[in-house]
Amino acid sequence: MKQNNTILNGALLTxxxxxxxxxxxxxxxxxxxxxxKAVKQVDCAAQSAQSAPADVQKRSGSAPHxxxxxxxxxxxxxxxxxxxxxxAAACCALLLGTNLANPVFAESLPLVGSIFAYFNTLTGKSExxxxxxxxxxxxxxxxxxxxxxxxxxxSLAANATDSAGHIVMQQPSANITVExxxxxxxxxxxxxxxxxxxxxxxxxxxxxxxxxYEGVEGTPLYPxxxxxxxxxxxxxxxxxxxxxxxxxxxxxxxxVLAYRVDALWEDDAFPSTLxxxxxSHGFVCDSLKLDHFVLVEKGYTDRTDSYGKTETMVPGEWxxxxxxxxxxxxTRMICQRETQxxxxxxxxxxxxxxxxxxxxxxxxxxxxxxxxxxxxxxxRIDWHTGVTMREANGRTTWAYIGSAPxxxxxxxxxxxxxxxxxxTKASYTVALQ
Amino acid sequence: MEEQKLLLQLQQHPxxxxxxxxxxxxxxxxxxxVRVLPSRQQDVEECMADVFVALWKNAAAxxxxxxxxxxxxxxxxxxxxxxxxxxxxxxxxxxxxxxxSDGCDAWMYGLSSSDAEDAVQALVAAMTPPDRDIFxxxxxxxxxxxxxxxxxxxxxxxxxxxxxxxxxxxxxQLIAKGVR
Numbered sequence: 001m002k003q004n005n006t007i008l009n010g011a012l013l014t015x016x017x018x019x020x021x022x023x024x025x026x027x028x029x030x031x032x033x034x035x036x037k038a039v040k041q042v043d044c045a046a047q048s049a050q051s052a053p054a055d056v057q058k059r060s061g062s063a064p065h066x067x068x069x070x071x072x073x074x075x076x077x078x079x080x081x082x083x084x085x086x087x088a089a090a091c092c093a094l095l096l097g098t099n100l101a102n103p104v105f106a107e108s109l110p111l112v113g114s115i116f117a118y119f120n121t122l123t124g125k126s127e128x129x130x131x132x133x134x135x136x137x138x139x140x141x142x143x144x145x146x147x148x149x150x151x152x153x154x155s156l157a158a159n160a161t162d163s164a165g166h167i168v169m170q171q172p173s174a175n176i177t178v179e180x181x182x183x184x185x186x187x188x189x190x191x192x193x194x195x196x197x198x199x200x201x202x203x204x205x206x207x208x209x210x211x212x213y214e215g216v217e218g219t220p221l222y223p224x225x226x227x228x229x230x231x232x233x234x235x236x237x238x239x240x241x242x243x244x245x246x247x248x249x250x251x252x253x254x255x256v257l258a259y260r261v262d263a264l265w266e267d268d269a270f271p272s273t274l275x276x277x278x279x280s281h282g283f284v285c286d287s288l289k290l291d292h293f294v295l296v297e298k299g300y301t302d303r304t305d306s307y308g309k310t311e312t313m314v315p316g317e318w319x320x321x322x323x324x325x326x327x328x329x330x331t332r333m334i335c336q337r338e339t340q341x342x343x344x345x346x347x348x349x350x351x352x353x354x355x356x357x358x359x360x361x362x363x364x365x366x367x368x369x370x371x372x373x374x375x376x377x378x379x380r381i382d383w384h385t386g387v388t389m390r391e392a393n394g395r396t397t398w399a400y401i402g403s404a405p406x407x408x409x410x411x412x413x414x415x416x417x418x419x420x421x422x423x424t425k426a427s428y429t430v431a432l433q
Numbered sequence: 434m435e436e437q438k439l440l441l442q443l444q445q446h447p448x449x450x451x452x453x454x455x456x457x458x459x460x461x462x463x464x465x466x467v468r469v470l471p472s473r474q475q476d477v478e479e480c481m482a483d484v485f486v487a488l489w490k491n492a493a494a495x496x497x498x499x500x501x502x503x504x505x506x507x508x509x510x511x512x513x514x515x516x517x518x519x520x521x522x523x524x525x526x527x528x529x530x531x532x533x534s535d536g537c538d539a540w541m542y543g544l545s546s547s548d549a550e551d552a553v554q555a556l557v558a559a560m561t562p563p564d565r566d567i568f569x570x571x572x573x574x575x576x577x578x579x580x581x582x583x584x585x586x587x588x589x590x591x592x593x594x595x596x597x598x599x600x601x602x603x604x605x606q607l608i609a610k611g612v613r
Binding site: 012019035039364398 | 464479483486500501559562565575
């Protein structure tokens with residue numbers, strides 16, 4: 001690794017400087033400690049430069065460098081086990097924190113048969129997975145079809161039904177029940193309950209599924225988790241790709257999963273029923289082992305060699321098929337196509353679960369984005385993500401996905417602007433009523 | 434403070450110059466060091482100190498080159514943090530982080546020859562947006578795929594695909610240049 005960066009590529013430095021940096025706050029004590037260490041090195045270098053014979057300075061090339069090396073401390077190996085959280089589960093930690101901070105509140109939540117209501121209470125009105133009172137009210141029980149187990153698939157054949165008629169996907173490691181579903185033409189959301197059979201996993205804080213899973217000993221990558229509606233693979237849009245514990249029910253976990261289904265619209269019509277297939281090839285559990293992995297001495301770049309081998313898997317193949325009726329009565333596609341300069345507003349889709357604004361921009365505008373939209377009363381509408389829909393002829397069509405506006409909102413305002421220059425490229429007002 | 438003034442202050446009054454530089458850039462330098470040395474507070478602080486001492490040592494050269502201090506510090510912090518990591522290796526416990534999970538990244542971080550690193554720098558600089566921004570965010574600012582996706586308003590899948598294709602393209606170009 002290069003030690004002296006004075007000969008770095010100038011063009012690259014210019015590009016690096018244009019990117020917004022990653023920052024971590026430095027508190028006053030930390031600032032003082034770092035400054036003291038740095039100044040101590042500088043002072044040592046200065047003293048060394050004054051005391052060192054001229055020939056030594058000449059050989060070392062620069063006095064400060066020689067002194068700097070001498071002032072280095074030998075650092076002990078770090079061997080302590082630390083309780084760092086899994087990065088991918090940061091949001092879940094927030095959810096758990098809410099729960100743990102107020103156990104009385106948590107106990108009062110309606111749990112039985114209403115996982116949607118539970119998550120709605122936890123996440124509030126503007127956070128994914130796009131739950132609010134309307135969505136919660138629309139959620140309906142998922143009931144197994146009579147012929148659901150009439151199949152050659154062993155995992156499908158292993159399914160059963162509970163007393164309420166819900167599908168129970170049975171595997172030796174855990175059973176997963178699909179309890180409720182809701183589809184407003186923008187999102188398909190499912191509530192699931194997992195009951196683990198391995199008692200050692202009962203105390204896990206979360207169980208989640210990865211996008212892909214690389215099998216041990218060279219087995220290929222394969223999708224670990226698939227949800228299809230009408231044969232179309234759905235894009236996951238929920239950060240809660242994990243199960244969190246059901247309070248006071250050891251070994252039980254629950255999740256709400258959200259998937260975008262806006263791509264199923266054709267000619268301003270949405271299918272009245274979605275034939276959904278659910279398939280998972282296994283889950284990962286955050287037992288205590290999972291907070292860390294042992295790095296065998298191979299160096300920074302080889303750390304991934306150890307990856308995945310210490311994870312606690314919840315193995316199995318959970319698969320089921322069911323139908324979900326859609327209710328698009330509260331979802332509107334507003335086709336207010338409007339071009340301003342090089343920006344074209346293609347459409348705005350608004351429903352109980354979310355709002356999706358589709359825009360086409362020049363592909364080279366990588367620093368151009370949207371301001372936070374506000375309704376006519378000035379209420380903010382939070383963005384959650386943006387995705388590329390298509391690219392052609394130097395133009396890119398983007399979909400910006402955010403929370404649904406508050407009921408009663410008459411319009412939504414937003415601007416398209418360059419983050420680097422603050423230049424406004426276009427401003428839109430979308431009438432909702 | 435204008436960068437040239439800061440560089441001059443570093444040369445004339447090192448302690449004051451380092452304090453001034455830290456006031457401007459310490460959160461940024463820490464943000465990078467923490468990515469490589471998660472949960473290693475002591476090492477992060479030593480690494481940060483080393484970075485600002487390096488800035489003092491190279492102030493004159495940076496001034497001559499008119500290199501942006503922010504970018505110079507970013508690359509220096511990244512390199513020093515990785516060096517610190519390597520010194521403290523053998524058996525260690527490292528938190529699971531998304532940015533460490535892509536085994537294909539190894540060759541980007543592990544370039545041992547100066548020629549190879551120079552070649553990569555030139556090739557990354559010559560990339561077109563948004564790939565160049567994605568590479569810079571991933572390998573110089575050490576941002577996660579999720580952070581990059583949010584910043585550039587591109588889906589995470591798209592970011593992963595662009596990184597994979599970009600690495601492959603860089604690898605081919607390096608081989609074509611005779612760099613290993």
